[in-house]
Amino acid sequence: MLLTGKNALVTGGGRGIGRGITEKLLAAGARVLVAQRQALDADLADNPNLFYVEANLADSGAPADIARAASELLGGVDVLVNNAGLMFEQPIEEMSEQDWDRMMILNLRAPVFLARELLGQMRRRGGGSIINIGSIEGLSANPEHAAYCASKAGLHGLTRALAVDLGRDGIRCNAIAPGWIDSDLSNAYIDAQRDPAGARLGLLAMHPVGRTGAPQDIGGAVVFLASDEAAFITGQVLVIDGGRTAKLPLPF
Numbered sequence: 001m002l003l004t005g006k007n008a009l010v011t012g013g014g015r016g017i018g019r020g021i022t023e024k025l026l027a028a029g030a031r032v033l034v035a036q037r038q039a040l041d042a043d044l045a046d047n048p049n050l051f052y053v054e055a056n057l058a059d060s061g062a063p064a065d066i067a068r069a070a071s072e073l074l075g076g077v078d079v080l081v082n083n084a085g086l087m088f089e090q091p092i093e094e095m096s097e098q099d100w101d102r103m104m105i106l107n108l109r110a111p112v113f114l115a116r117e118l119l120g121q122m123r124r125r126g127g128g129s130i131i132n133i134g135s136i137e138g139l140s141a142n143p144e145h146a147a148y149c150a151s152k153a154g155l156h157g158l159t160r161a162l163a164v165d166l167g168r169d170g171i172r173c174n175a176i177a178p179g180w181i182d183s184d185l186s187n188a189y190i191d192a193q194r195d196p197a198g199a200r201l202g203l204l205a206m207h208p209v210g211r212t213g214a215p216q217d218i219g220g221a222v223v224f225l226a227s228d229e230a231a232f233i234t235g236q237v238l239v240i241d242g243g244r245t246a247k248l249p250l251p252f
Contacts, residue, residue, distance in 0.1 A: 020215020179241025
């Protein structure tokens with residue numbers, strides 16, 4: 001298997017996109033530590049190769065605590081997946097500094113300092129792979145998403161900077177920019193529209209592949225980027241969106 005002998009840390013790895021990533025990493029032979037606020041459900045908790053640390057990434061001390069747990073539970077980390085994040089819609093004229101800071105703390109500050117805390121472990125293990133989960137909204141924008149778009153664009157920029165700085169240590173850094181991925185939250189968003197059935201049909205029409213994404217679509221890419229098969233890939237942002245951003249919109 002691609003990741004036999006590798007240890008991975010996934011923030012927010014128990015639900016949504018994070019769960020798809022965790023399941024794919026486990027299937028590829030990795031041992032996985034999930035860091036998040038919520039406890040794991042029974043399906044995940046029963047896996048002997050899966051570990052859990054309770055963490056609130058909004059706390060400044062969380063990265064050091066998570067790194068300590070990774071050392072104690074796994075003996076060190078080869079793969080870091082910065083997946084946990086926050087998204088809200090808000091026009092900029094209504095946004096407070098506290099709202100902005102909350103977005104940046106979870107989506108950008110936490111990945112920076114978690115990477116910093118884990119560098120020593122990766123260096124001692126001979127290198128590693130950092131994979132940041134960005135967004136197509138780091139490349140384009142939906143209405144009233146100024147803070148979210150800025151945080152994801154920043155994460156893409158961080159990815160390139162870390163690739164440049166850490167390559168000499170054998171540590172690669174790449175990002176994945178998902179498009180629409182099915183989850184409880186995204187389905188609730190569609191259901192809240194005035195015409196949910198029409199909204200879903202319109203959404204499907206935006207995707208050349210004829211469907212929206214699944215968490216496992218992102219998980220498969222994470223496995224590849226974490227593996228030695230991607231040994232010459234660093235500093236890249238991989239868009240996984242079913243062709244949505246490749247398709248030019250038409251008024252008919």
